[in-house]
Amino acid sequence: MINELNYGSIPPEWPFDVRYGKENRIITDVLVIGAGMAGSMAALMAARRGVRVAVVDKAPIDVSGSGGAGLDHYGGCNSNPDCAVSPEQYMELMKDSPFSVDHRKYISMKGAWDNLMELQRLGLRFRDEDDEFAGAPFRDDKTKIMYAYDYKTKDTIRLRGGANIKKYMRAGLAKEINVSLYERVMITRLLTEGGKSGTRVNGAVGFSEETGEFNVFSAKAVILCTAGVSMQGTGTWTFNSEMFANGFKSDPRNTGDGLAMAWRAGAEMNSEEQFGHALSVSPFGWPWYGIGNADNTWHGCTIVDNNGKEVPWVDGLMSPIDTVEERWLPGKDQAFMGFMRPIPLFDKTLIESGEYELPFWADLSALPEHERRGIWGLMVGNEGRTRIAIYNYYNKAGFNPETDMLQCPVMTPESFTNRRKDWFQGEPNMARAWKADTLRGLAVDWSQQTNVPGLFAAGAEAGQAGATAGAAGAYAGNRAAEFAMEAERIPLDAAQVKAEKTRVYAPVRRVGDRNARIGWKELWMGLNRVMQQDCGEFRTEATLKHGLMWLESIREKEMHLTFARNPHELARVLECENRYIIAEIYLHLGLANIEAERAGVPRSMKLFTKLVDGERYLTFKEDEWWLKPPYAPTYLENYLRYRAKEPKGLEV
Numbered sequence: 268m269i270n271e272l273n274y275g276s277i278p279p280e281w282p283f284d285v286r287y288g289k290e291n292r293i294i295t296d297v298l299v300i301g302a303g304m305a306g307s308m309a310a311l312m313a314a315r316r317g318v319r320v321a322v323v324d325k326a327p328i329d330v331s332g333s334g335g336a337g338l339d340h341y342g343g344c345n346s347n348p349d350c351a352v353s354p355e356q357y358m359e360l361m362k363d364s365p366f367s368v369d370h371r372k373y374i375s376m377k378g379a380w381d382n383l384m385e386l387q388r389l390g391l392r393f394r395d396e397d398d399e400f401a402g403a404p405f406r407d408d409k410t411k412i413m414y415a416y417d418y419k420t421k422d423t424i425r426l427r428g429g430a431n432i433k434k435y436m437r438a439g440l441a442k443e444i445n446v447s448l449y450e451r452v453m454i455t456r457l458l459t460e461g462g463k464s465g466t467r468v469n470g471a472v473g474f475s476e477e478t479g480e481f482n483v484f485s486a487k488a489v490i491l492c493t494a495g496v497s498m499q500g501t502g503t504w505t506f507n508s509e510m511f512a513n514g515f516k517s518d519p520r521n522t523g524d525g526l527a528m529a530w531r532a533g534a535e536m537n538s539e540e541q542f543g544h545a546l547s548v549s550p551f552g553w554p555w556y557g558i559g560n561a562d563n564t565w566h567g568c569t570i571v572d573n574n575g576k577e578v579p580w581v582d583g584l585m586s587p588i589d590t591v592e593e594r595w596l597p598g599k600d601q602a603f604m605g606f607m608r609p610i611p612l613f614d615k616t617l618i619e620s621g622e623y624e625l626p627f628w629a630d631l632s633a634l635p636e637h638e639r640r641g642i643w644g645l646m647v648g649n650e651g652r653t654r655i656a657i658y659n660y661y662n663k664a665g666f667n668p669e670t671d672m673l674q675c676p677v678m679t680p681e682s683f684t685n686r687r688k689d690w691f692q693g694e695p696n697m698a699r700a701w702k703a704d705t706l707r708g709l710a711v712d713w714s715q716q717t718n719v720p721g722l723f724a725a726g727a728e729a730g731q732a733g734a735t736a737g738a739a740g741a742y743a744g745n746r747a748a749e750f751a752m753e754a755e756r757i758p759l760d761a762a763q764v765k766a767e768k769t770r771v772y773a774p775v776r777r778v779g780d781r782n783a784r785i786g787w788k789e790l791w792m793g794l795n796r797v798m799q800q801d802c803g804e805f806r807t808e809a810t811l812k813h814g815l816m817w818l819e820s821i822r823e824k825e826m827h828l829t830f831a832r833n834p835h836e837l838a839r840v841l842e843c844e845n846r847y848i849i850a851e852i853y854l855h856l857g858l859a860n861i862e863a864e865r866a867g868v869p870r871s872m873k874l875f876t877k878l879v880d881g882e883r884y885l886t887f888k889e890d891e892w893w894l895k896p897p898y899a900p901t902y903l904e905n906y907l908r909y910r911a912k913e914p915k916g917l918e919v
Contacts (some may be wrong), residue, residue: 303332305726306492336651493525583607
């Protein structure tokens with residue numbers, strides 16, 4: 268069935284009363300945009316400082332965010348009392364590693380244990396209280412804490428009950444009398460003093476994805492916690508709506524909204540070198556952790572070929588290991604395991620000769636009973652991407668980890684030999700290297716504040732993704748509350764609010780216009796074509812500038828021909844408009860790299876880029892600028908200095 272304008276299938280009758288144009292005014296002290304792991308903790312900590320807090324999320328808060336569907340392990344918890352490597356030691360050991368670390372990493376690690384204790388107070392019973400794993404090598408029988416991956420270092424903690432982690436966080440927010448929750452509301456723009464970019468943030472506007480009502484928030488401080496960009500939800504280079512849930516890892520709601528808003532407000536971005544990567548992104552991949560593998564949640568699982576021949580293992584430094592137990596220990600010359608975990612070592616000549624017969628299989632039955640249950644049950648049973656789609660479905664289908672095996676994807680011999688194998692995508696190393704979003708986030712200082720006064724960021728938005736994003740959020744929530752306590756409220760700019768309201772409702776007003784025939788999917792795919800052409804594997808100054816011109820052309824024409832028949836479609840159209848801003852950011856960052864190289868700026872300098880009134884500005888800082896004046900020379904000194912106003916003493 269099609270309607271007379273040939274929009275395609277007529278959408279179902281909208282279940283809510285639609286009230287486009289109705290305006291709600293909300294006055295708060297701290298506005299938190301995004302209520303995932305970071306945002307929820309930011310709101311909790313800000314509220315406990317006595318300020319009014321408004322929390323806004325596009326989704327129901329009890330399942331929102333990258334960790335909203337569940338969390339099976341809590342990595343980066345080096346601040347736990349039993350960890351063999353402290354946050355300070357970690358920062359020193361990783362100083363010269365290819366995995367860049369800075370004050371943002373330290374903040375999330377240093378507060379990780381306190382954050383976990385807060386989650387425990389909120390109701391997360393993560394310990395093995397029923398002694399189900401008593402005596403297991405990954406369990407501390409005194410504290411009943413269960414560790415993952417590196418049993419010697421103990422920097423990652425398994426979370427029993429982690430499948431419900433966001434439910435505990437939302438319940439905690441609901442108990443705070445000075446917290447207001449706004450769910451299924453999409454924030455579309457930050458408001459600024461005088462309506463200008465680069466000036467102090469004083470609120471935000473958005474609309475309800477249920478009723479279409481327009482919300483105007485006045486705030487003294489704003490915290491962005493919308494998870495930056497995701498490998499698939501943002502989809503700057505690729506889009507496949509028909510297989511969206513199959514091989515995708517990230518939250519599909521993570522469409523780059525926060526970074527787009529911050530860029531429009533004049534916030535600085537960290538530099539970008541990668542411009543997308545191929546790992547973890549294929550729209551034709553396998554369900555995550557649902558096929559044979561020995562990675563992440565399945566770390567340590569035995570891999571055998573089709574005849575049962577076992578694949579040998581090596582440690583993180585590629586030295587052979589002989590026992591199953593060594594798969595969960597750092598190598599003899601490793602201070603800690605980190606990302607360099609033991610792996611099964613595939614010899615491609617044995618695959619090519621047929622000595623290894625494909626396919627390979629993941630054999631949980633070959634593991635000790637405690638390790639088998641630790642993976643299938645404790646880990647797979649709480650990981651957000653597997654609790655329902657894998658654990659529940661496979662169990663109902665009769666999968667028995669004591670007798671059954673999972674088939675590994677068939678890859679080329681070369682792909683099997685890579686240290687970092689992307690088990691879930693089949694042939695990641697055969698794919699082009701520009702398939703996914705990799706922006707490194709907003710530049711923030713030791714208070715988690717951006718260069719735009721009053722605008723804070725935490726979690727993946729600020730390069731602090733992962734389980735400990737909540738610790739970064741808690742820290743940022745305190746800093747934003749302190750800012751709000753001392754700041755005056757700035758009146759909203761009426762013209763800025765009016766202009767954004769007009770932009771937001773434009774696709775709705777076009778319904779019925781025979782010239783407005785572009786849906787959100789077509790708009791998205793048009794963006795993909797621009798980026799595949801002008802910001803692909805080979806980029807030049809000319810192609811990057813052409814990309815900006817092309818995007819602007821689409822904005823001036825095709826973007827004015829979009830339509831939205833209900834609030835759901837309106838949100839999807841506006842998300843696509845944000846994706847165009849994300850694409851613009853990539854292009855500007857590419858041009859910034861060219862300008863820096865042309866000017867002879869040493870690569871050791873840190874590059875930050877912003878756009879104000881259409882003009883690109885580059886800022887360069889020394890390496891480790893976060894430990895140089897006006898900051899203190901050590902991580903701990905800065906951490907204590909910036910937490911000095913908190914009412915309770917610090918445990919360090």
